Amino acid sequence: MMATPILQISGLTMDFGGIRALNRLDLEVHAGEIVALIGPNGAGKTTFFNCLTGIYTPTAGEILLTPPGSTKNVSLKGLKPNHVTEKGLARTFQNIRLFSQMTVLENVMIGRHCRTKAFILGAILRNAATRREERQIVEMSYAILDKVGLAHLANEFARNLPYGAQRRLEIARALATEPFLLLLDEPAAGMNPQETQELDRLIKEISTDGHSILLIEHDMKLVMSLSDRIFVMDYGKKIAQGKPSEIRSNPAVIKAYLGEDVDA
Amino acid sequence: MLGFKEIKNGLLVSLWFVFLTFPLMVVKVDPVERIVRWRWENSLYVAIGTFAVFLLVKIIIQRRSRNAAVDKEAEQKKESFIHRVLASPRQKFTLIALLLAVAIVFPLFSSSYQTNVMTTALMYVVLGLGLNIVVGMAGLLDLGYVAFYAVGAYSYALLNHHFDLGFWAVLPIGGGLAAIFGILLGFPVLRLRGDYLAIVTLGFGEIIRLVLENWSEFSKGPSGISNISRPGLFGIEFGLDGAIIYIYYLMIVFMIVTIFIVNRLQDSRLGRAWIALREDEIACQAMGIDKRKTKLVAFSLGAFWAGIIGVVFAAKTTFINPASFTFLESAIILAIVVLGGMGSIVGVIFGALILILLPEYLRALSEYRMLAFGAILVAMMVFRPQGLISNIRRTYHSDKKFPSPTQQ
Structure with missing residues (x-):
């Protein structure tokens, strides 16, 4: 069976x-x-x-x-x-739906949102747990970008990427949600x-x-x-x-x- | 330089202006003598003036486009002067220290009037920063922001009037009440976007004002509430001049705290979620962001600052009535955010200072001051539609190095 x-x-x-x-x-x-x-x-x-x-x-x-x-x-x-x-279950879109005013890395970081916790107080106090979480988000997002071959463009605006790279970035963003x-x-x-x-x-x-x-x-x-x-x-x-x-x-x-x- | 076409257009435009201003500038009815005076010379002045301005603008635009073509790089550098200062920690620190020093000594060298004006400007900085969360970051066009300001002001006025509660006790209550109203407004508009959201928030703002105006048993209606106590400091009461300076310093502290908090929010997980929400709602949800929660938090945090400043406003003026909370206030705060640069904290600070201080200092131009103010706003939107200082996204770096494939 x-x-x-x-x-x-x-x-x-x-x-x-x-x-x-x-x-x-x-x-x-x-x-x-x-x-x-x-x-x-x-x-x-x-x-x-x-x-x-x-x-x-x-x-x-x-x-x-x-x-x-x-x-x-x-x-x-x-x-x-x-x-x-x-x-x-994560998806990409037929017509690219990236967050164009955000950097490539931030797009992937958004994908980590549902797997992380920090909220208003964490954001304001920026305590040890929040800093650790942010660090992890950044490192993991870089690792995912590296996998799709975009790590060197991490701090570019998403809208400035060539078309094929935007498609790969969508996949990276979806992968970030685990x-x-x-x-x-x-x-x-x-x-x-x-x-x-x-x-x-x-x-x-x-x-x-x-x-x-x-x-x-x-x-x-x-x-x-x-x-x-x-x-x-x-x-x-x-x-x-x-x-x-x-x-x-x-x-x-x-x-x-x-x-x-x-x-x- | 300028061709025949431009000159022809200039002539046509000035003719059109002569026609438009004809009833205002040329015809003058003298009711005493019962005759009409024709001031033809005025139409000549209008024609010459319009023609000159038209040519001047044409020349400036031509020069700009030529410069842009020749040297785009330099333009970009000049534009980001403030960004460069902010990017270098040492220059940033020097700038902040300098501004702080000026802010601290300011009331010692200026009149009560000047200090008062500056306090108002600082209040609008904080209001702008609060609205910036809703409009600039989360992209929710809120035209009824002044309602939360009114909630804060009235909560202090009423609690002070009925229960004799002090400024510091009501400060968190006012902020909290405004935040609750933010959530109340947020719920029905969760599904709305853009124009529809703007209309509903506009209505909400008007509802609050009309309730305050008409529910006399509760809010004393249009006659307002007077004799609100000024803020004290550990039981010390200040005289009029002392209170003005005290509130000024209080606002400096509030502004610094607000900038600190808003800055941290912007760079946090929550701030990123707001910006993602602004960029693309569907993609944002598909990435696992709770749209409802994120929107409600944006509304309530934005409203919280308005509530706090509302309490300060009531304490500063010691008298409030619904006339202080009209749509015009919402529009001015929104203009601060848009003019300063959506989502940019530094931009909003500059926007508030310009929009509030300019009309005050333009008083020298007496009756033309609103005209000049309007002209400056229009010029701003023509030459810098993205706002004074556009937002720069934070960059993050990994501990590991990722070289570009071409460099390998």
Whole structure:
């Protein structure tokens, strides 16, 4: 028998008024896996991420998160985004959402927020515990920046980074929250081939560090190279799932992407 | 230099101004003699004046853009003079010591009037720093900030009037009450942003003022509360002149404490959360920051300073009525924050000193002083839209070294 999946989604449904954006979606991610979610534009992939991370509350269905090495699961349904992050699930955004007026390092330091405690009194008194905590935040943020190759730019403004670096900074910021499951929403969008290659390496590295990854991506080369399993969505429904080799030859997937042959 | 096009535009602009000012500058009705005087010469002056100003501004803008193209680096250096002073600990210390020395001897060499004006300016520095938490750092546009100021002032006035409580006893109560009102305002506006938030806070400010104006049994209405006791010092009561100097020194201490605390807040985990909230609310939440808590803390901490200064205000003037807490006050405090530079502590201090002291010292220009004041504000926003002194983000360094990959 396989271990319990760290993320188990069953019957996830999201309605916007009369439009059913997600239709009874089932999906699971096991510890250490890289799972890709693909599908044509408008298939509901980002809506799916937003439901998972608490930005939307799903109409129906269940989202269960089981931290690795634990048997107790928690339901993410209806939780606020910040509580979802506290549970160990962090995400990046399709359209980059960095804190552009803050430095690169501060962006990562924000990620440490939910794992640290200092509050008003700590900030004003700046006692030993607060100083120690600040020190740890800085050191850890530097270490994470070093991993994504941005440590030398730590004190630049985030808005001044080149595009590919901004994408990597988003990943660094998400990693700072200590997630065991990382959701990447089109991490390679707008990257040039060399940047995509670096990203491929980075994601594999993060995966070996023990993070499970669920990603949305349109770059098929990257998806095929990275993923252990692929889920394909269209019109809010799952139309296929399986290993990259199976997906490549799946007729339903080809139909969704290229359209149906019309016999005259 | 200036081409034909600029001169043509200048002529058109001055004609337009002549037309606009025609009823005001040319036509004069003399009600005694029952005739209309036509002062045509005035329109000539308006035309010449407008034309000259127009050309002058054009020349300045041309020169600026040329300079910027030639030497952008130098411009940037000049701009960050104050930043450089602050960056070097020795220069910073010298500057602070110098300012402190001037501040301490100031009342000994100036009249009560001057000291009083300076005390008011210091009060606005603290108010500006308080609002800076809400608007500058957390990015929540609050147009009803004066309500918290009123809460502080009225809590001292009423507690002093009914229960004879002293200044020092009410100081924390006033601040605390204002902070509670901050949370009360914060709850309903948690979901709002930008314009909508501004409208609701504006309404909140007006509600507080109207309640104070109309609930006469509680606040004595528009006639206000008089004979509020001045602050004492371990039982010592001061005369009028003594009290003015005492409150001045009190404000110096309050300002230093406020700067110290706000500075620490800004560089803390909480301060970073505020700035992140200002930058991107959704990303901020996705990074695990509790939006609700962070916003409420910003509102209540900001209100706390307003409450404290409200108590000082009531003690300083010994008389308060709702007329002191109009929307104009909120607007001035907001202008201090925006003019000084959003989120910048040094900027807010400069902004407050300029906005409060300038109208006082422009009194020499008598009836033109508000005009001059307005012109200076407009000029400020044209030439430095980011505020007097923009905020610099703190840099952090690791114990380890991370060389840039190209240098390896």
